[in-house]
Amino acid sequence: MPLLEVTGLRKSYGGHVAVDGVDFHIGEAETYGLLGPNGAGKTTAISMIVGILDRDAGEVVVDGQPLDVTSVKAKALIGYVPQELALYRDLTARENLRFFARLYGLGGGGLKARIEEILGIIGLTDRADEKVEQYSGGMARRLNIGIGLMNRPKLLILDEPTVGVDPQSRNSILESVQRLAGEGMAVLYTTHYMEEAERLCDRVGIIDQGRLRAEGTRRELVGLVGETDRVTMRAEGDLARAVEDLEKLPDVRRAESGDSQIELLVPDARTHLPRILETVAAAGAAVRTVEVREPDLETVFLHLTGKALRD
Amino acid sequence: MRASITILAKDLRQRARDSTLLVFGVVLPLGLAFMFNVMLGGGEQRRLDATYAVADGDRGVAARQFVEQALRPLEASGDATLRTAADAEEARRLVERKTVDAAFVIPEGFSAALERGAATRLQVIGGVDSAVAVQVAREIAQSYATERRAVQLAVAVATAGGGTVPDRELAERAAAAPVPVGVAQDEVSQRKQLDTTTYYAAGMAMFFLFFVTMMSVAGIFDERRQGTLARLLAAPVSRRAVLLGKSLGGVLVGVLSMAVLVVVSTLALGADWGHPLGVAALAVAAVLAATGITAAVATFARTAEQASNRLSVIAMTLGLFGGALFPVAQLEGLSSVSMLTPHRWFLEGLGDLAGGSLQVVVVPVAVLLGFAVAGGALALFRLGRMLNS
Numbered sequence: 274m275p276l277l278e279v280t281g282l283r284k285s286y287g288g289h290v291a292v293d294g295v296d297f298h299i300g301e302a303e304t305y306g307l308l309g310p311n312g313a314g315k316t317t318a319i320s321m322i323v324g325i326l327d328r329d330a331g332e333v334v335v336d337g338q339p340l341d342v343t344s345v346k347a348k349a350l351i352g353y354v355p356q357e358l359a360l361y362r363d364l365t366a367r368e369n370l371r372f373f374a375r376l377y378g379l380g381g382g383g384l385k386a387r388i389e390e391i392l393g394i395i396g397l398t399d400r401a402d403e404k405v406e407q408y409s410g411g412m413a414r415r416l417n418i419g420i421g422l423m424n425r426p427k428l429l430i431l432d433e434p435t436v437g438v439d440p441q442s443r444n445s446i447l448e449s450v451q452r453l454a455g456e457g458m459a460v461l462y463t464t465h466y467m468e469e470a471e472r473l474c475d476r477v478g479i480i481d482q483g484r485l486r487a488e489g490t491r492r493e494l495v496g497l498v499g500e501t502d503r504v505t506m507r508a509e510g511d512l513a514r515a516v517e518d519l520e521k522l523p524d525v526r527r528a529e530s531g532d533s534q535i536e537l538l539v540p541d542a543r544t545h546l547p548r549i550l551e552t553v554a555a556a557g558a559a560v561r562t563v564e565v566r567e568p569d570l571e572t573v574f575l576h577l578t579g580k581a582l583r584d
Numbered sequence: 585m586r587a588s589i590t591i592l593a594k595d596l597r598q599r600a601r602d603s604t605l606l607v608f609g610v611v612l613p614l615g616l617a618f619m620f621n622v623m624l625g626g627g628e629q630r631r632l633d634a635t636y637a638v639a640d641g642d643r644g645v646a647a648r649q650f651v652e653q654a655l656r657p658l659e660a661s662g663d664a665t666l667r668t669a670a671d672a673e674e675a676r677r678l679v680e681r682k683t684v685d686a687a688f689v690i691p692e693g694f695s696a697a698l699e700r701g702a703a704t705r706l707q708v709i710g711g712v713d714s715a716v717a718v719q720v721a722r723e724i725a726q727s728y729a730t731e732r733r734a735v736q737l738a739v740a741v742a743t744a745g746g747g748t749v750p751d752r753e754l755a756e757r758a759a760a761a762p763v764p765v766g767v768a769q770d771e772v773s774q775r776k777q778l779d780t781t782t783y784y785a786a787g788m789a790m791f792f793l794f795f796v797t798m799m800s801v802a803g804i805f806d807e808r809r810q811g812t813l814a815r816l817l818a819a820p821v822s823r824r825a826v827l828l829g830k831s832l833g834g835v836l837v838g839v840l841s842m843a844v845l846v847v848v849s850t851l852a853l854g855a856d857w858g859h860p861l862g863v864a865a866l867a868v869a870a871v872l873a874a875t876g877i878t879a880a881v882a883t884f885a886r887t888a889e890q891a892s893n894r895l896s897v898i899a900m901t902l903g904l905f906g907g908a909l910f911p912v913a914q915l916e917g918l919s920s921v922s923m924l925t926p927h928r929w930f931l932e933g934l935g936d937l938a939g940g941s942l943q944v945v946v947v948p949v950a951v952l953l954g955f956a957v958a959g960g961a962l963a964l965f966r967l968g969r970m971l972n973s
């Protein structure tokens with residue numbers, strides 16, 4: 274039996290469908306990533322899964338217990354880290370941890386020990402009694418995650434926990450998640466960073482415009498694209514025309530231009546590169562740099578949706 | 585409940601670091617009560633400067649006695665001017681036109697009734713704008729009525745002490761003072777009134793109570809802005825418990841603020857709130873009513889700003905029509921409107937308490953609790969929509 278089972282999840286705001294029939298499941302000790310661009314519906318889906326938002330349709334079952342906004346018992350199994358910082362800025366880290374832990378029924382000596390343990394994990398032991406308003410962005414992010422760990426959840430749900438974080442804090446966050454997953458915690462992790470999904474997740478669901486477009490291990494997803502490489506060129510000139518011409522080349526799957534760069538998918542890029550460069554030059558654009566990448570999740574996303582993961 | 589207490593404790597910890605509540609809960613109401621007290625009297629030294637009309641429909645011995653002994657001294661000391669009115673009708677007209685502050689109406693057969701030992705009434709008609717003068721008039725009539733009773737008591741003691749008083753004299757005195765003389769105040773004024781100092785202290789306390797409890801329930805919007813509402817809702821805690829926890833803060837701070845106001849206004853301004861138990865019951869019920877109403881209003885808002893704007897308007901309106909700012913209950917027409925406000929019931933409860941026994945607070949307390957239950961139920965009903973928006 275999976276630890277989390279989500280079926281037919283749906284939510285619309287007015288006429289706009291934010292989540293449009295999402296199904297997936299997470300096994301014990303599995304790390305599952307929801308990878309999608311801004312506005313894909315990740316936060317909306319997560320909000321329904323943790324029971325803070327009423328859904329229009331669908332089911333959420335955690336460890337055999339159905340969960341909706343009124344559930345109490347099932348919610349105790351989940352640790353939730355919201356995308357936006359959710360902290361009392363006028364309280365200290367210790368006070369924040371204590372308050373939320375109490376809401377999960379922790380108390381007494383166990384609570385004290387757990388607070389120290391979490392402070393250690395998030396590296397805030399030295400500054401635990403300072404008000405959050407004096408924290409740097411990275412420290413606040415770490416506390417935001419620490420609160421979600423207080424109740425030793427069976428399922429940890431993190432909604433884009435690294436957004437707006439410096440590379441160092443980001444790395445330490447990723448390491449913590451990896452360690453927790455290694456200790457047997459199931460994790461649901463949303464992100465629009467392909468590298469994070471690749472590094473952390475056993476399986477990834479690719480979400481766009483409220484729908485899961487594909488799902489599987491990294492290998493399975495990359496298999497969808499075949500042996501396609503991704504070519505990124507920094508260029509100047511008439512990029513639109515260059516793209517138009519590139520798309521006429523027999524093996525080029527998809528080409529896109531944006532912000533002085535051209536991106537295209539092509540099998541076995543190395544053999545096709547000379548013709549590609551010729552075509553671009555003929556269209557009146559000057560190529561500055563070229564980068565060829567083996568297929569990755571970004572390629573998969575481009576392949577599935579025709580869009581880049583980030584703009 | 586455990587979760588609600590946890591939320592309460594957290595809110596109090598945050599509140600303790602912020603002075604807004606102190607301002608709204610203590611400083612403003614006390615400051616204004618003090619200001620009104622200075623402006624509108626309550627100070628002992630100043631002359632009253634009242635004008636009273638007397639309509640003596642009796643012209644008997646007792647009536648003359650009342651005027652001579654109770655009213656003339658006031659005239660002599662320069663505190664009041666007396667004039668006569670032909671009858672009750674004219675007396676009322678004089679009050680309504682504000683020619684006089686209040687009128688005493690002595691009914692026909694007043695002296696005869698007292699002589700017979702039958703009940704009779706002395707009527708005081710008070711003007712709306714003359715809270716202090718009306719209050720004095722009321723007290724004069726009251727003490728006259730009490731004095732008549734005292735005479736009867738003295739007679740009784742004299743008899744028990746061995747009949748030292750001659751029978752004839754005893755009979756005369758008994759006949760002269762059988763009472764009860766009821767003090768009847770006219771509809772134009774309040775049935776029973778608080779003294780000015782207490783009235784304004786109580787009015788301000790009740791008025792600002794709405795601003796104190798508002799901050800606690802509308803705090804749900806602050807939780808949303810900080811993102812912490814998501815965590816409260818994701819925790820294994822029912823939504824009712826969250827609402828209750830946020831409301832408890834308002835109840836507790838409201839009760840504390842009331843307590844401080846009662847104590848300080850008593851000590852510093854000489855306010856006379858009445859029986860402590862009755863005051864406590866009324867105050868707690870008033871706090872619950874304010875919390876229920878503010879909770880209900882907050883659940884109809886979408887943002888903290890919207891909630892506090894609407895709540896301010898409602899607090900002002902209720903305060904105005906409820907008589908927390910001036911004694912509106914004396915105005916015909918508005919008197920019935922004021923029954924829809926908790927302020928009216930709180931102030932009237934205190935007035936009744938001042939004039940009667942402890943039981944009189946039962947009805948006002950019950951009505952106030954009714955406001956609390958109705959507001960709370962509406963808030964619970966709206967809660968889902970509020971949290972989802």
Ligand SMILES: Nc1ncnc2c1ncn2[C@@H]1O[C@H](COP(=O)(O)OP(=O)(O)OP(=O)(O)O)[C@@H](O)[C@H]1O
Pocket residue numbers: 286290291309310311312313314315316317318356433465
């Ligand atoms: N409260 C709301 N009212 C109306 N529309 C909303 C609301 N919340 C989200 N949406 C819309 O639903 C869609 C999905 O939004 P959501 O926040 O779930 O995306 P996301 O994948 O989490 O994006 P991001 O990476 O920017 O966090 C968007 O088009 C968004 O504009």
Ligand SMILES: [Mg+2]
Pocket residue numbers: 315316317356432433
């Ligand atoms: Mg999001």
